[in-house]
Amino acid sequence: MNHNLDKSYQDDILIVDDTPDNLRLLSAMLTKQGFEVRKALTGQAAIASALADAPDLILLDIKMPTMSGYEVCQQLKANPRTEQIPVIFISALDDVIDKVKAFAAGGIDYVTKPFQEAEVLARINNQLNLQRLQKQLIEQNRELARSNRELAQFAYVVSHDLQQPLQSITGFAKLLLLKYGADLDTTAHEYLNRITDSGNRMQRLIQDLLSYAQVDKQAELELLDCNLILEQVLDNLQSTITEKNVTLTYVPLPKVMGSETQLIQLFQNLISNGIKFARPGVLPAIDISIEEYPGHCLFKIQDNGIGIAAENLERVFEVFYRLHSTKEYPGTGIGLATCKKIVEFHGGEIWVTSELGSGTTFCFTLVTPSPLL
Numbered sequence: 001m002n003h004n005l006d007k008s009y010q011d012d013i014l015i016v017d018d019t020p021d022n023l024r025l026l027s028a029m030l031t032k033q034g035f036e037v038r039k040a041l042t043g044q045a046a047i048a049s050a051l052a053d054a055p056d057l058i059l060l061d062i063k064m065p066t067m068s069g070y071e072v073c074q075q076l077k078a079n080p081r082t083e084q085i086p087v088i089f090i091s092a093l094d095d096v097i098d099k100v101k102a103f104a105a106g107g108i109d110y111v112t113k114p115f116q117e118a119e120v121l122a123r124i125n126n127q128l129n130l131q132r133l134q135k136q137l138i139e140q141n142r143e144l145a146r147s148n149r150e151l152a153q154f155a156y157v158v159s160h161d162l163q164q165p166l167q168s169i170t171g172f173a174k175l176l177l178l179k180y181g182a183d184l185d186t187t188a189h190e191y192l193n194r195i196t197d198s199g200n201r202m203q204r205l206i207q208d209l210l211s212y213a214q215v216d217k218q219a220e221l222e223l224l225d226c227n228l229i230l231e232q233v234l235d236n237l238q239s240t241i242t243e244k245n246v247t248l249t250y251v252p253l254p255k256v257m258g259s260e261t262q263l264i265q266l267f268q269n270l271i272s273n274g275i276k277f278a279r280p281g282v283l284p285a286i287d288i289s290i291e292e293y294p295g296h297c298l299f300k301i302q303d304n305g306i307g308i309a310a311e312n313l314e315r316v317f318e319v320f321y322r323l324h325s326t327k328e329y330p331g332t333g334i335g336l337a338t339c340k341k342i343v344e345f346h347g348g349e350i351w352v353t354s355e356l357g358s359g360t361t362f363c364f365t366l367v368t369p370s371p372l373l
């Protein structure tokens with residue numbers, strides 16, 4: 001049976017052995033199985049052959065006169081052009097194979113002479129399959145990173161370009177109201193107001209999408225005082241806090257490594273959610289606490305709001321995921337997705353615990369500088 005029939009090319013194996021008989025034996029066996037086989041009688045010839053054109057796998061004798069298999073393997077592993085090639089050592093049954101040395105030199109497996117044909121083939125195929133899977137993974141990762149970059153770029157461009165026509169729409173609706181408002185009946189007024197409202201909602205959506213798409217673009221992290229971040233956020237939310245009679249409690253916060261705009265966004269999203277998702281008839285109370293650990297700090301933002309059912313806890317971080325209509329609670333469903341992206345970009349983690357009907361706690365970690373800073 002030819003193991004290579006299902007593939008578009010034949011795997012190319014380099015056999016290195018100073019005994020011509022061994023070379024012939026192995027070569028015949030592997031050729032019969034459909035492999036492309038190359039041979040080398042010395043370590044030097046093997047290295048030259050691998051450098052000229054990397055084989056898919058090398059079978060390498062350990063005991064050779066001028067250069068041992070260990071040395072050959074070390075040299076192959078030290079060269080970026082040949083380091084990826086899997087090396088299986090060949091040792092004679094009466095030699096004591098130094099397995100530790102073989103693996104330390106970069107070998108991946110070994111077979112012993114005299115060969116058990118089935119065993120040698122199984123070991124070779126095993127390594128070739130692993131190698132193929134690894135190549136596939138690397139390729140898929142590269143592809144994934146590329147498509148992620150493209151998607152972020154796309155979201156950025158689209159949301160950016162959508163702003164302009166939208167501004168025309170709301171601008172002209174306002175102009176109509178301003179210039180011809182007196183001549184229009186109440187229905188026309190209502191329609192124009194609806195256009196403006198929808199336009200404003202869409203503007204909000206586009207803004208949120210833009211900040212979501214931009215998170216990993218602003219790469220500079222600096223040492224920031226979270227107390228100042230919080231101060232800024234409370235300033236931004238001042239009118240809502242007063243209007244909704246929010247009780248806010250917090251402790252002194254540490255310094256962290258971060259991007260200022262992003263951390264403001266993070267705290268602001270979480271605090272404004274806590275205020276927005278309040279229980280009817282219950283004044284919102286937000287508490288911010290921390291737990292300090294070596295190298296990072298855990299932040300907890302707790303509210304006394306409507307809570308989130310256990311089955312929805314995981315999904316709230318997805319883009320556009322919302323549990324309520326915009327009539328009940330306005331929003332775009334991008335806030336928490338952006339928070340997650342920000343925290344992860346900063347090397348931390350974010351999660352949520354909640355009890356339906358009594359409140360929610362968002363927890364996230366941020367990197368803190370070493371005590372010397």
Ligand SMILES: Nc1ncnc2c1ncn2[C@@H]1O[C@H](COP(=O)(O)OP(=O)(O)O)[C@@H](O)[C@H]1O
Nearest residue numbers: 273274277316322323331332333334335336360
């Ligand atoms: N503090 C909270 N209490 C209860 N539910 C919350 C809270 N924060 C977020 N949620 C739920 O998670 C959803 C997603 O939040 P988010 O991404 O900030 O979107 P938005 O605030 O625009 O609705 C919200 O629509 C809400 O259902």
Ligand SMILES: [Mg+2]
Nearest residue numbers: 273331335336
């Ligand atoms: Mg929100």
